[in-house]
Amino acid sequence: MKPLSGSHAINRQVLADHVYDEILESLMDGRLEPGASMSIDGTARELEVSPTPVREALARLEHTGLVRRVALKGYRVAPLFSSEDFAQLMEARLAIEPVTTRLACERMTPETLAALERSIHNLATALRGPSFAEFRDYFDADELFHRLIAENAGNPFMLAAYNALGGQVQRFRLFGGIGITDADHAISEHQAIFDALLSGDATLASEMMAAHVSKVRGRAMADAPES
Numbered sequence: 242m243k244p245l246s247g248s249h250a251i252n253r254q255v256l257a258d259h260v261y262d263e264i265l266e267s268l269m270d271g272r273l274e275p276g277a278s279m280s281i282d283g284t285a286r287e288l289e290v291s292p293t294p295v296r297e298a299l300a301r302l303e304h305t306g307l308v309r310r311v312a313l314k315g316y317r318v319a320p321l322f323s324s325e326d327f328a329q330l331m332e333a334r335l336a337i338e339p340v341t342t343r344l345a346c347e348r349m350t351p352e353t354l355a356a357l358e359r360s361i362h363n364l365a366t367a368l369r370g371p372s373f374a375e376f377r378d379y380f381d382a383d384e385l386f387h388r389l390i391a392e393n394a395g396n397p398f399m400l401a402a403y404n405a406l407g408g409q410v411q412r413f414r415l416f417g418g419i420g421i422t423d424a425d426h427a428i429s430e431h432q433a434i435f436d437a438l439l440s441g442d443a444t445l446a447s448e449m450m451a452a453h454v455s456k457v458r459g460r461a462m463a464d465a466p467e468s
Contacts (some may be wrong), residue, residue, distance in 0.1 A: 344394035369421035
């Protein structure tokens with residue numbers, strides 16, 4: 242992880258976000274081994290910050306599933322997903338996202354459509370290299386597309402269920418190291434979902450989302466390293 246020089250001019254939240262990004266990058270690139278203990282004080286010294294932003298960053302990362310808090314022992318890097326774990330995660334997405342897509346279609350606004358269209362553009366123009374720094378923008382655009390739909394479904398319980406899945410972070414943990422291999426497929430599938438939303442066809446939009454999640458699962462499993 243790269244040290245961060247302290248500065249009184251840096252807003253506390255900005256500093257916390259920097260610390261979060263540094264730890265996230267180390268996790269996603271595999272520089273922090275699964276099961277490894279994560280010392281708040283040690284990480285703070287390494288990043289040249291106080292323990293507070295590190296503690297806040299680890300609490301945020303716990304919600305992604307990338308780290309786990311162990312009683313009386315602090316935080317540890319979570320174990321990698323098995324293929325079975327990943328399959329179960331995608332089953333959960335298949336149960337949730339087609340429904341949120343149908344609901345969102347019924348509540349779609351020009352502003353949301355514009356934001357979804359921008360996310361597809363960002364997905365198409367983002368770098369796709371093997372390191373997290375190289376595919377971070379792609380990752381963010383992909384996650385934003387799905388989150389916008391969940392947020393606009395108008396059902397807080399469905400949104401909570403979506404958020405509980407931790408976005409798509411675990412997918413990249415399991416199948417990372419080779420960059421983004423399915424970008425062209427994903428972009429085309431996002432476009433098909435968007436076109437259905439734009440047309441106001443809630444059933445078609447739901448079907449396109451189900452097809453997308455199923456295809457992501459299939460491609461990811463095909464890319465999975467041999468165990």
